[in-house]
Amino acid sequence: MKTETTPKMTVLHAPVGVRSIVSSLVAFFIVASSVTFLLDRGQEAQVQMAVEHGRQEMQVKLEAGLQEPAMRGTTDAGDAGEECNWSRGRWVYDNMSRPLYSGLKMRIFNGSLISFKALEYNATIDFYWSPLLVESNSDNPIIHRVEYRIIRADRIERHASVWRDADIIVFNSYLWWRKQKDDMRMKVMYGSFEDGDARLDEMEMIDGFEIALKKLTEWLGENIDKNKTRIFFAGSSPTHSWASNWGGEDSNKCLNETEPIYKIGYKAATTDYSLMAKAKSYFKTLEPKGMHVQILNITELSDYRKDGHPTVFRRQFVPLTKEQIANPASYADCTHWCLPGVPDVWNEFLYGYLMYK
Numbered sequence: 001m002k003t004e005t006t007p008k009m010t011v012l013h014a015p016v017g018v019r020s021i022v023s024s025l026v027a028f029f030i031v032a033s034s035v036t037f038l039l040d041r042g043q044e045a046q047v048q049m050a051v052e053h054g055r056q057e058m059q060v061k062l063e064a065g066l067q068e069p070a071m072r073g074t075t076d077a078g079d080a081g082e083e084c085n086w087s088r089g090r091w092v093y094d095n096m097s098r099p100l101y102s103g104l105k106m107r108i109f110n111g112s113l114i115s116f117k118a119l120e121y122n123a124t125i126d127f128y129w130s131p132l133l134v135e136s137n138s139d140n141p142i143i144h145r146v147e148y149r150i151i152r153a154d155r156i157e158r159h160a161s162v163w164r165d166a167d168i169i170v171f172n173s174y175l176w177w178r179k180q181k182d183d184m185r186m187k188v189m190y191g192s193f194e195d196g197d198a199r200l201d202e203m204e205m206i207d208g209f210e211i212a213l214k215k216l217t218e219w220l221g222e223n224i225d226k227n228k229t230r231i232f233f234a235g236s237s238p239t240h241s242w243a244s245n246w247g248g249e250d251s252n253k254c255l256n257e258t259e260p261i262y263k264i265g266y267k268a269a270t271t272d273y274s275l276m277a278k279a280k281s282y283f284k285t286l287e288p289k290g291m292h293v294q295i296l297n298i299t300e301l302s303d304y305r306k307d308g309h310p311t312v313f314r315r316q317f318v319p320l321t322k323e324q325i326a327n328p329a330s331y332a333d334c335t336h337w338c339l340p341g342v343p344d345v346w347n348e349f350l351y352g353y354l355m356y357k
């Protein structure tokens with residue numbers, strides 16, 4: 001257990017599902033480098049959605065205005081041995097569930113760590129910012145490079161020492177490796193300035209990802225107690241920046257979208273599937289050691305939710321001007337998700353893994 005109680009600690013409002021998991025596990029639960037935040041969507045029409053998912057039924061109610069959702073998960077008994085296929089399901093309206101949490105009450109950072117302490121359950125849920133997994137020039141959670149990224153090929157310990165004792169670790173890094181432009185490349189640093197042997201290489205994003213995965217899997221293999229810690233890795237979170245993908249106007253991006261895509265099997269053109277395929281191949285190398293990294297394949301179910309992004313209502317360090325708000329092509333955020341919203345359903349699936357598998 002971590003025992004940090006300082007005036008600067010953050011208390012994240014934990015999704016109910018996760019809370020009740022930790023109550024039974026008395027766990028130290030860490031989410032590394034996740035990318036889910038935001039709210040503030042203004043007073044739009046109420047959107048109430050749920051996922052119907054084969055034998056599992058996950059329900060979430062989203063209110064785009066003040067956004068007080070409710071979640072309810074039900075699972076039929078008798079399918080314990082069967083892997084739930086997250087791609088087989090559809091979003092349905094749910095006007096029954098009542099809100100189970102109200103979003104972002106207190107938020108205090110300690111460097112890269114945001115902690116939520118559930119005292120009544122003796123549990124800690126931490127969010128730890130290390131977006132490129134290994135050490136990088138993007139490690140500052142507030143001021144980080146977005147375009148010019150440099151990773152350190154063989155340095156992970158500063159981050160990993162924070163994860164080491166966790167009972168459950170959930171990694172989430174995909175978006176940071178996706179090419180946002182065709183010519184986007186990753187810089188990789190070997191050696192160090194301190195030792196005078198620093199060397200910088202430049203390579204394709206996926207090759208940089210491979211270097212980070214190699215270091216991560218080596219570290220996990222050597223440091224994680226497989227009898228104690230469960231490891232998850234979030235899959236590709238899709239973006240909705242090209243409205244022509246679903247028959248809209250590209251200049252609007254996902255602004256004013258109020259319904260999911262209903263076309264079964266819809267796939268966002270911007271998702272890079274090669275990254276998670278690479279991740280899977282590295283996680284396989286841990287299997288002979290008896291370690292399993294469970295991928296949370298949220299891609300397809302999130303692909304449908306073009307209406308789930310904060311667009312121009314995203315909270316900004318400097319609020320957008322009227323002119324910027326009127327220019328969704330440049331200023332609508334169709335990458336991050338509103339909370340409460342789609343990521344709550346990712347948590348429901350995580351809950352399913354923790355409770356039933």
Ligand SMILES: *[C@@H]1O[C@H](CO)[C@@H](O)[C@H](O)[C@H]1NC(C)=O
Pocket residue numbers: 001026122
């Ligand atoms: C809380 O958890 C820690 C670590 O597992 C344990 O040492 C401690 O006894 C627990 N405290 C209570 C009140 O259960």
Ligand SMILES: *[C@@H]1O[C@H](CO)[C@@H](O)[C@H](O)[C@H]1NC(C)=O
Pocket residue numbers: 087235273276277280295297299300
């Ligand atoms: C996730 O599921 C989709 C099908 O919806 C599949 O195409 C993709 O390869 C899966 N990704 C991983 C990492 O398993």
Ligand SMILES: *[C@@H]1O[C@H](CO)[C@@H](O)[C@H](O)[C@H]1NC(C)=O
Pocket residue numbers: 085086087088
């Ligand atoms: C899950 O369902 C999708 C869509 O029906 C299918 O393409 C995929 O192969 C399935 N995955 C598994 C592991 O069964």
Ligand SMILES: *[C@@H]1O[C@H](CO)[C@@H](O)[C@H](O)[C@H]1NC(C)=O
Pocket residue numbers: 095096
């Ligand atoms: C929920 O929606 C269904 C279908 O639209 C409707 O029949 C029902 O009356 C609604 N229930 C409530 C409580 O609004």
Ligand SMILES: *[C@@H]1O[C@H](CO)[C@@H](O)[C@H](O)[C@H]1NC(C)=O
Pocket residue numbers: 004005006008110111113
């Ligand atoms: C912040 O976390 C570090 C460990 O990463 C700890 O040493 C330090 O005491 C914490 N600071 C505060 C103000 O809690």
Ligand SMILES: *[C@@H]1O[C@H](CO)[C@@H](O)[C@H](O)[C@H]1NC(C)=O
Pocket residue numbers: 225227
């Ligand atoms: C993990 O559990 C297995 C089976 O119970 C046991 O043989 C092994 O010694 C345990 N390993 C550790 C590091 O505790």
Ligand SMILES: *[C@@H]1O[C@H](CO)[C@@H](O)[C@H](O)[C@H]1NC(C)=O
Pocket residue numbers: 252255256328
């Ligand atoms: C989006 O909706 C707002 C409010 O209804 C409207 O004023 C605006 O013109 C719409 N923008 C686009 C690009 O459709």
